[in-house]
Amino acid sequence: MPKPEICPLCEKGTDGFPIVGEFVYGGRQEQHFYKCPHCDVAFLFPTVSEEEEAKFYAMEFEKFMQGRAGAQGGWQGPEQHVAANEGNVTRRMKYLQGSLPSKGGTVLEVGCSSGFMLLKLREMGLDVIGIEPSGVFGHYVESCGIPVYASLDEFIAKSEKNNSLDLILHFFLLEHIRHPLQFLDQCLQLLKPGGMMFFEVPSRSDPLITIYDLPAFHRFYWSVAHHWYFNRASLEYLLRQVGCRFELIPEQRYDLSNHLWWALTGKPGGSGKFSGKFTPELDEAYKESMRQTEHCDTYFVRVIKPRGLKQSIAYGEGSGS
Ligand SMILES: [Zn+2]
Secondary structure, three states: OOOOOEOOOOOOEOOOOOEEEOOOEOOOOOOEEEEOOOOOOEEEEOOOOHHHHHHHHHHHHHHHHHHHHOHHHOOOOHHHHHHHOHHHHHHHHHHHHHHOOOOOOEEEEEOOOOOHHHHHHHHOOOEEEEEOOOHHHHHHHHHOOOOEEOOHHHHHHHHOOOOOEEEEEEEOOHHHOOOHHHHHHHHHHHEEEEEEEEEEEEEOOOHHHHOOOOHHHHHHHOEOOOOEEEOHHHHHHHHHHHOOEEEEEEEOOOOHHHHHHHHHHOOOOOOOOOHHHOOHHHHHHHHHHHHHHOOOOEEEEEEEOOOOOOOOOOOOOOOOO
16 A cells, blocks of 8 residues: 655655545545644545546536535535525624725635625625636636636736735635645735735544544545645644734534534534524534634634735744644
């Protein structure tokens, strides 16, 4: 069986990386997620080829997600996807609202899928642009009158937007990116000085793993579509390389019902199932406990591009621990 020799993120070696994800959803038998003892990232090895990957995102990603998320995810089509993501818009706007650019400011979302975030931001008076490799979603976003590019490289080549964007967003994208540092650097180039990048990534500190350690969840969680699973330590490692001020915000998306459902049935899709039997305070307190103890399933990240033109590297300031 092939084994990794160096960590693809920090490029350090070790005597045998421990396996944290034995079974890879959608993957091959010899693929596993390994944990790096230096930067604490979990990484897929062996990876899929760049060719296979490009094909996957152009042709198969919605189908793959429909299989994972079931009917609740809204992956059947773009309109259903916009409707199914109303909750995500509200959840993200709570953290975004205070730091949005003023009206007329330019926002780019990389991996905008059906455009549900951009549609909301356009309603608020912002100038929005999307990047989306999926044909079905990309065409839909375009049909809503939002300019769409198939890749960040295409956008950079065609748009001449260096140092001009106010805000760059990407949600559940970074874990899919083969060269995350290069990607973050490209995004920062596009931002104007003082501009912000705001993104969301799944967290390996997910309570179903770090508290309950559920075998059924492990078989679902580690996905072949991801190169990485980050936690606070590995995100801080990555963001320190970028050399900007940043902030990590712990977030818990899935609720107590979802976790009970996993424990009872070993299956996804339980969100909200028992909420009618709980007080809203219990539901909220459960999530808040996960955020505070950082047994959380997600992180939001804010990165601010320095105002100085050639500011020497200011090392990141993580919040908390
Ligand atoms: Zn590493």
